[in-house]
Each structure stands twice: as C-alpha cells, then as structure tokens.
Amino acid sequence: MLGMFGATLLLSFREIRRHLxxxxxxxxxxxxxxAAVITMVxxxxxxxASVKEEISSLGSNVFIVFPTGxxxxxxxxxxxxxxxAVSNQIAGVVEAAGSVTAPTTAFNNGQDWxxxxxxxxxxxxxxxxxxxxQGRPFTREEETGGRNVCLVxxxxxxxxxxxxxxxxxxxxxxxxxxxTVIGVLEERGQGGGGQDxxxxxxxxxxxxxxxxxxxxxIQSFVIKYDPAYSSAAIQDSLVELLRERRLLQVGTDNDFxxxxxAQVNQALGAATGALTAMVAVIASIxxxxxxxxxxxxxxxxxxxxxxxIGIRLAIGALAREVRLQFLTEAVVLCCFxxxxxxxxxFLFSWSLAGLIEVPFVFDPTINILSFVFSAxxxxxxxxxxxxxxxxLDPIDALRHE
Amino acid sequence: MSEAxxxxxxxxxxxxxxxxxxxxxxxxxxxxxxxxxFVAIMGPSGSGKSTTMNILGCLDVPTAGIFRFRGVEVQSLxxxxxxxxxxxxxxxxxxxxxxxxxxxxxxxxxxxxxYRGETKKARRVAAMRSLDQVGLGPWADHTPAExxxxxxxxxAIARALVTQPDVLLADEPTGNLDTERSIEIMELLTRLNRxxxxxxxVTHEKxxxxxxxxxxxxxxxxxxxxxxxNLAGHAVAAV
Numbered sequence: 001m002l003g004m005f006g007a008t009l010l011l012s013f014r015e016i017r018r019h020l021x022x023x024x025x026x027x028x029x030x031x032x033x034x035a036a037v038i039t040m041v042x043x044x045x046x047x048x049a050s051v052k053e054e055i056s057s058l059g060s061n062v063f064i065v066f067p068t069g070x071x072x073x074x075x076x077x078x079x080x081x082x083x084x085a086v087s088n089q090i091a092g093v094v095e096a097a098g099s100v101t102a103p104t105t106a107f108n109n110g111q112d113w114x115x116x117x118x119x120x121x122x123x124x125x126x127x128x129x130x131x132x133x134q135g136r137p138f139t140r141e142e143e144t145g146g147r148n149v150c151l152v153x154x155x156x157x158x159x160x161x162x163x164x165x166x167x168x169x170x171x172x173x174x175x176x177x178x179x180t181v182i183g184v185l186e187e188r189g190q191g192g193g194g195q196d197x198x199x200x201x202x203x204x205x206x207x208x209x210x211x212x213x214x215x216x217x218i219q220s221f222v223i224k225y226d227p228a229y230s231s232a233a234i235q236d237s238l239v240e241l242l243r244e245r246r247l248l249q250v251g252t253d254n255d256f257x258x259x260x261x262a263q264v265n266q267a268l269g270a271a272t273g274a275l276t277a278m279v280a281v282i283a284s285i286x287x288x289x290x291x292x293x294x295x296x297x298x299x300x301x302x303x304x305x306x307x308x309i310g311i312r313l314a315i316g317a318l319a320r321e322v323r324l325q326f327l328t329e330a331v332v333l334c335c336f337x338x339x340x341x342x343x344x345x346f347l348f349s350w351s352l353a354g355l356i357e358v359p360f361v362f363d364p365t366i367n368i369l370s371f372v373f374s375a376x377x378x379x380x381x382x383x384x385x386x387x388x389x390x391x392l393d394p395i396d397a398l399r400h401e
Numbered sequence: 402m403s404e405a406x407x408x409x410x411x412x413x414x415x416x417x418x419x420x421x422x423x424x425x426x427x428x429x430x431x432x433x434x435x436x437x438x439f440v441a442i443m444g445p446s447g448s449g450k451s452t453t454m455n456i457l458g459c460l461d462v463p464t465a466g467i468f469r470f471r472g473v474e475v476q477s478l479x480x481x482x483x484x485x486x487x488x489x490x491x492x493x494x495x496x497x498x499x500x501x502x503x504x505x506x507x508x509x510x511x512x513x514x515x516y517r518g519e520t521k522k523a524r525r526v527a528a529m530r531s532l533d534q535v536g537l538g539p540w541a542d543h544t545p546a547e548x549x550x551x552x553x554x555x556x557a558i559a560r561a562l563v564t565q566p567d568v569l570l571a572d573e574p575t576g577n578l579d580t581e582r583s584i585e586i587m588e589l590l591t592r593l594n595r596x597x598x599x600x601x602x603v604t605h606e607k608x609x610x611x612x613x614x615x616x617x618x619x620x621x622x623x624x625x626x627x628x629x630x631n632l633a634g635h636a637v638a639a640v
Contacts, residue, residue, distance in 0.1 A: 315513040316488025
C-alpha cells in the first residue's frame with residue numbers, strides 16, 4: 001500500500017511537472033490566498049506588538065495625568081502640591097512624580113544635538129521603571145537643591161560624546177546651562193507618543209523649572225500604584241481629588257486626562273486583534289476562490305485524461321485507486337501553492353513590516369494553519385473531480401477521443 | 402477443477418438502453434474456451450463481437466446468462482471485484498495501442514505492476530523482461546511518439562504480458578497496422594500462445610484470424626459457427 005501511495009505521489013509530481021505553467025496558474029489562487037492570510041496576520045501581530053511595546057515603555061500599573069483644554073480652552077498646568085496630594089491622600093499610590101519637558105540643544109566635544117531636557121525626580125524613574133545603565137541617579141540633595149547634574153540618554157551619548165570614553169563627570173551644555181553628567185540612562189527604544197525615548201537629557205525637576213521653563217508648573221505626572229488595588233477605584237479617587245483641587249463645578253468636564261496604561265494596552269490589543277481577524281477572514285475568501293480554481297482545472301484534467309483513466313481501469317485499477325490518484329494530485333498542487341504562499345508571505349510581511357515600521361513577528365501557528373488549510377482545500381475541491389474520474393466506465397473511457 | 406474450461410459462456414444476452422430504444426446486442430451466446438486456446442472472434446460490425454469481448458474482459462457484465470472464468474461466476478461480481486480479476490488474470494491489447502503518451506515504453510509496461518504494489522526494482526526488472534520478450538529492450542526509454550505503430554503495439558503487448566496473465570485479450574490488435582507489421586504482431590502472439598498463454602482476439606481480417614486455432618463467427622448477436630483445429634501452421638505456410 002505504501003508503494004502504491006509513493007507511486008501515486010510520484011505520478012502526481014510528474015503530472016504537475018508536465019503542465020508546469022498550468023499548474024502554477026491553477027495554484028495562483030491558493031498562493032495568493034495563503035500569502036494574503038499570513039501577511040495580514042503577521043503584520044497585525046507586528047502592529048499589536050509595537051503598540052504593546054509602546055505602552056509597556058510607559059511602565060505597568062501606571063497612570064499618566066496631564067492637563068487638557070477642558071471647558072476653558074488653554075490647558076491649566078499642575079503644580080508640586082497636586083503631585084504631593086495624590087501621593088499622600090490616595091490609598092494604593094506607590095509613587096507620584098511630576099515632570100516638565102523643554103526642547104533644547106546639547107553641546108559637547110564641539111558638536112551640537114537637538115534633544116529635550118526633562119525635569120524629573122528619582123520617583124519618576126522608579127514609576128516609569130527607567131534604569132540608570134552607568135553612574136547613579138540623582139541624590140536627594142541634588143533634587144531639592146536643583147543642582148546642575150544630568151542623566152543622559154544613550155542617543156545623546158552616541159551623538160556628541162567621545163566614543164569609548166566614559167561620559168561620567170563630563171560637562172554637558174544645554175543651551176546656556178552647563179551640567180555635570182552623573183549617569184547614562186538605559187536604552188528604551190521608541191517611546192510613547194512616537195518620539196525616541198533615548199534622545200533625552202534628564203535633570204532634577206527644580207533645575208529645569210528654574211533654568212528652562214521659568215515657572216513652578218508641572219506638565220504631566222505619572223502615578224505608580226500597587227497592583228493589589230483596583231485600578232478603577234484608584235482612578236476614581238484620583239479624578240475626584242484632582243477635580244476638587246482644580247475647583248471644577250459639578251457638571252463640568254475634566255480639564256485633565258488620566259491614562260491607564262494597562263487599560264490602554266488591553267483595549268488596543270483587543271482592537272488590533274479584532275482588526276487582524278477581520279482582515280484574515282477577508283483574505284481567506286481569496287483562498288476559497290483559489291480552491292474553486294483547483295476544482296475547475298482538475299475537472300478539465302479528468303476530461304482530458306479520460307483515455308488514460310480508461311487504460312488504468314482496464315488493467316485493473318480499482319475505483320478508489322483512481323480516486324486517490326486525482327485526489328493526491330489536487331492535494332499536492334494545493335500543498336505546493338501553500339508552500340509558495342508561505343514563502344511569498346514571508347517576503348511580503350518582512351518587507352512591509354519594515355515599510356510601516358512595525359516589528360516582524362513570525363507566527364508559526366498561522367503558517368502551519370494556512371498550510372494545513374490549503375491541503376484541506378485540495379481534499380475538499382479535489383474530491384469531486386477525483387470521484388468523477390473513478391466513476392468513469394472503462395469501455396466508454398477507452399473509446400474517448 | 403482442471404477439467405473445467407477456463408472460460409465458459411452460457412446463454413449470454415446483453416441489452417443496451419431501455420424501453421423502445423432498447424437494443425439487444427447479444428441474444429444468447431454460448432461457447433467455451435480451454436486453457437491454451439488461441440481464439441479469434443470474427444463477424445461484421447454490430448454482430449456483437451466487441452460486446453462479447455468486453456464481457457470476456459470483465460469490463461462489462463451480461464444482462465442475463467452465466468460467464469464463468471476460472472470457475473468464478475463473473476456476472477455476479479461488482480466493479481472492484483472485476484477490476485481485481487483483470488489485474489490478476491487478464492492482459493489487454495487494444496486497436497489504438499492506448500499507451501500513455503509522454504511516458505516511456507518501460508513506464509507504460511510498469512503501469513499494471515503499480516497496481517499490484519510491487520517495488521520499484523521488481524517493476525523495473527519485470528517490465529524489462531517483458532519488453533525483451535517482444536524484442537523492444539533497446540527502446541525501453543523511448544516514448545510512444547518516438548516509436549512506430551508496430552513497436553507501439555508491441556509495447557502494449559509487453560504491458561499486457563508483464564503481469565503474466567492467464568488470458569491476453571486483443572481487440573483488433575492489427576487494425577491500425579500495415580500487413581507486414583500485422584503479421585509480425587500475429588507471429589508474436591502465436592509464439593506467446595505456444596508458450597502457454599490463452600489468447601482471445603477480435604478481428605475482421607481473415608488473414609489474422611487464420612493464426613488462431615479456434616475461430617468463433619458472430620452474426621446478429623449470435624454465434625454463427627465455431628471452427629476448431631490447428632489453423633496457425635496453415636496461416637504461416639500461406640504467407
């Protein structure tokens with residue numbers, strides 16, 4: 001029986017090779033279908049991954065609070081007291097840390113570089129889980145005193161510092177302000193909001209307020225909470241407290257925004273997942289159309305080879321052997337299509353992922369699934385023509401011209 | 402069992418179509434064929450000789466009557482059981498050769514062995530032996546298009562022989578060949594018959610029928626007459 005099957009397999013390879021162009025055109029539907037499904041799912045996974053990465057770069061169990069226009073139009077900033085109030089009055093809050101950002105130009109080693117200076121405190125680094133790769137974070141004294149010390153992002157180091165030499169202790173000038181480099185930040189990659197999180201210089205909050213922004217405002221703050229507490233409950237008390245502090249009347253809109261990273265993560269994940277599934281379903285329609293193409297050509301092939309079928313039946317082939325032969329041919333054709341489709345999908349999704357700047361996430365499941373599905377197409381759409389071949393009357397088939 | 406004839410037809414009728422359009426091709430045919438016979442079936446078109454051949458070849462079943470082959474009542478077998486009979490005991494040679502085009506001679510000859518599940522090596526060996534038997538060993542790798550009509554028919558005979566069947570059924574084996582090639586084929590068949598294979602052949606050419614030792618004449622769906630005797634030597638002498 002194995003010999004028979006091997007021979008059948010060999011026969012179908014030969015038949016496909018004999019009609020190479022036709023076989024290729026026949027399977028084109030399957031090739032495109034498989035390629036479309038895999039590409040869509042792979043890109044979808046890439047988008048999901050990049051969204052997740054962006055969100056997780058904000059830290060987990062973190063709220064981000066920033067002022068918005070609200071009813072008044074211009075955003076009203078927060079101040080230090082708001083941050084302290086949140087930190088002290090809401091149960092479950094582990095850290096609350098404000099930050100300000102200003103654009104600046106950094107000078108070192110005779111070169112300049114456009115970057116942002118961020119005024120933060122160590123609490124902010126902890127809340128956002130930003131590590132210091134080299135050197136040390138700020139001291140309490142540096143924070144309260146508003147000293148001219150800075151933690152430099154790896155992008156800035158790469159851009160304007162002497163390669164190979166330790167930047168620690170070096171003087172870095174930001175616009176008119178000079179600071180001593182006390183540490184280098186860990187690499188974080190693309191940050192939330194699209195900018196490069198590594199292209200940054202951090203100084204104590206007070207220093208930036210005094211030397212760059214010129215006021216005591218806080219542009220946004222992050223809150224890290226204990227995961228044992230319900231994030232919804234914390235968010236509710238947070239909103240309530242901030243509305244109170246900002247003297248918002250009942251019925252007016254919030255003039256600030258609270259972003260829960262976990263929630264955003266989940267929501268975006270669900271959205272991109274649903275989108276991926278929808279696109280994959282649409283793409284699988286082309287797979288179905290491809291299957292119908294297979295059936296069409298297999299029917300033509302059966303008619304064309306009626307005499308051959310007659311000969312086979314006359315020399316003693318059983319109906320099921322003839323059926324197996326044509327079925328094998330259809331399945332082999334579809335499997336080829338599936339493999340080519342997988343190859344094409346790899347090419348497509350790899351280059352498209354680069355183009356739309358999402359990571360290329362190879363998903364073995366969808367590749368295997370698509371291949372199995374295309375083989376199943378062969379069985380589904382190859383069965384009818386194969387059955388038709390096996391039902392031929394040998395006498396009529398031999399007479400067929 | 403060795404006493405029983407190899408093939409026995411009793412009161413065979415065959416009707417095609419139904420009702421008013423029904424056509425009775427065989428109206429009660431009966432004869433026997435012994436092991437080692439070389440039988441020629443003759444008759445004008447529409448006399449029922451091809452229908453009889455299809456029944457003898459287990460490709461078709463009679464409407465009524467008994468067809469015993471090796472003691473088995475073939476008319477009561479189903480399609481697959483008849484396929485297995487053909488596979489085991491019968492070899493076919495057709496008027497139009499019916500070789501698979503674009504497939505080499507040896508692969509054509511191997512084809513019946515494929516359905517016996519024999520190994521690639523065993524198939525090769527048997528097919529080569531069979532091709533040698535018909536004198537086509539050197540042409541094993543040629544496709545039918547590269548062979549003459551006579552050579553193609555010899556490939557077809559090799560294909561029929563490769564399973565070492567009891568019976569070789571030849572339907573107008575020389576119908577598409579000129580006289581010289583025809584005689585070559587007939588001499589080949591005669592030789593195979595002497596080696597022990599039973600041959601059933603349909604023909605409408607007297608010269609070809611003369612190679613057989615039994616001639617069954619058909620007319621209007623009935624057996625008109627049966628000539629027996631060693632006619633083969635006679636034919637060879639006549640050429």
